[in-house]
Amino acid sequence: MSASSSAKELNVENASRGVWLVKVPKYISSRWERAPPLSEVGRLKITKGPGGKPEILFDLSDDLVAMKDAQNSSGSTSKDQPVIPKAHRFTISDISNQHLAVFSHSEDEKGNQVLAVEGNVVQKGECRPMGDNKYMALKKKTIVAARQPTKQVLQLDKAVVNYKPIAAHKADIEFEQRRKAEGKKSREDKDKVMDVLFAAFEKHQYYNIKDLERITKQPIPYLKEILKEICIYNAKNPHKNMWELKPEYRHYTASDKS
Known part of the structure; x- marks a missing residue:
């Protein structure tokens, strides 16, 4: 007890x-x-x-x-x-x-x-x-x-409609509006994308993939191909799931890094 x-x-x-x-x-x-x-x-x-x-x-x-x-x-x-x-x-x-x-x-x-x-x-x-x-x-x-059966079959004189069909749901309309506003993401030249990435890493040392997608406006699969060439992916803390430039591409000083 x-x-x-x-x-x-x-x-x-x-x-x-x-x-x-x-x-x-x-x-x-x-x-x-x-x-x-x-x-x-x-x-x-x-x-x-x-x-x-x-x-x-x-x-x-x-x-x-x-x-x-x-x-x-x-x-x-x-x-x-x-x-x-x-x-x-x-x-x-x-x-x-x-x-x-x-x-x-x-x-x-x-x-x-x-x-x-x-x-x-x-x-x-x-x-x-x-x-x-x-x-x-x-x-x-x-x-x-x-x-006695718990459920019975009844004959209806007319069709019963419990809901009214709509042409498009609210979520579909919002997604279509957002897609038109953002525009279709097309692949830019690789050198141009790398220039944008280098410029971004001059401001901050670490980025997650969502931020880099927003900055470069590139499809994530194409962006990851470029990142694997010039960046390192951190799988452990304290910067888990973040990308940073490889040592050979870094040109900031120790004070800038800190």
Whole structure:
């Protein structure tokens, strides 16, 4: 555990309280979540069955049985929704080889995180409907709804155009205007380009390729061919990706270089 987690206290006041861990159908859990606080959700009836085994019956409250299903994605509820079953039976399973507990994670009035043990699981079971006509109608509706395709093909009376075509996009127009303003770059005589480069290197010792392209107004592939003859490309810091004249073409003094 992290230092922040281990520093928290664990409330164990209800650690000795026995609780049941029961798996319930989805239609019951969804209604329990929407039930008003402190309202009755159902009643348990525990009797002795054949062989002395306990028989546990659970009746869902009338209010939850009459509660309508939650609204679907379209904002409406189904008019022909079937009534959910009221009577259920608990099937108990053995947990002698397990030790289970219930924890809660909440905040107190001051906003501090509170971690507590709500009880020790003493019984584990599953809530199952009796399988009467109401349950069968509910399962039929669930199966039919699951088989409905999520996408459907519709026949249109007229073509639907979601966008309006344009002759040229904004980016294409801006590129064409910039290209016309700059003019097409044509290769100058090699000696003329070298004169421009020498004049530029008299002002600064290092240039990147973009600056040299702007100064000479030459295509980059052609410019690199000339640079490889008279310049050195620095691949390491402190002048990484910069070009400088070869020593035999330099004619500035040490003070000029500094």
